[in-house]
Amino acid sequence: MDRIFVHDYVLEVEIGVHHNERGVTQRVRFSVDIDIKSDPTALEDDIDRTLDYDYVINGIKAIISRGHINLVETLAEDVAQHCISHPRAERVEVMIEKLDKDPGSVGVQIVRSKQEA
Numbered sequence: 090m091d092r093i094f095v096h097d098y099v100l101e102v103e104i105g106v107h108h109n110e111r112g113v114t115q116r117v118r119f120s121v122d123i124d125i126k127s128d129p130t131a132l133e134d135d136i137d138r139t140l141d142y143d144y145v146i147n148g149i150k151a152i153i154s155r156g157h158i159n160l161v162e163t164l165a166e167d168v169a170q171h172c173i174s175h176p177r178a179e180r181v182e183v184m185i186e187k188l189d190k191d192p193g194s195v196g197v198q199i200v201r202s203k204q205e206a
Contacts, residue, residue, distance in 0.1 A: 090124045103157040116188040124180040140177045169201040
């Protein structure tokens with residue numbers, strides 16, 4: 090297996106269940122690791138033969154563009170399902186952290202595999 094990743098990707102997200110979290114954005118850090126099937130043709134220097142980082146980033150942006158999300162767990166699951174749906178993906182680890190909570194970051198980390206999807 091090979092692995093691609095997007096680490097420490099920070100976006101403003103409308104997220105949270107508390108009243109003071111409605112209608113505002115919070116900084117959220119995404120770290121995604123995807124185990125992918127090895128493919129010798131990917132070495133042909135053709136981006137169409139890979140699981141591209143933009144696939145992950147654009148998926149995250151599409152998910153948060155839908156509007157307010159209550160739970161970090163829901164966001165992590167949506168990101169994981171997007172990633173694992175790629176034909177080359179076998180396993181994904183998603184860590185999401187809300188950065189504007191005291192005293193540091195809080196969040197969730199989940200692991201999903203193709204067999205579970």
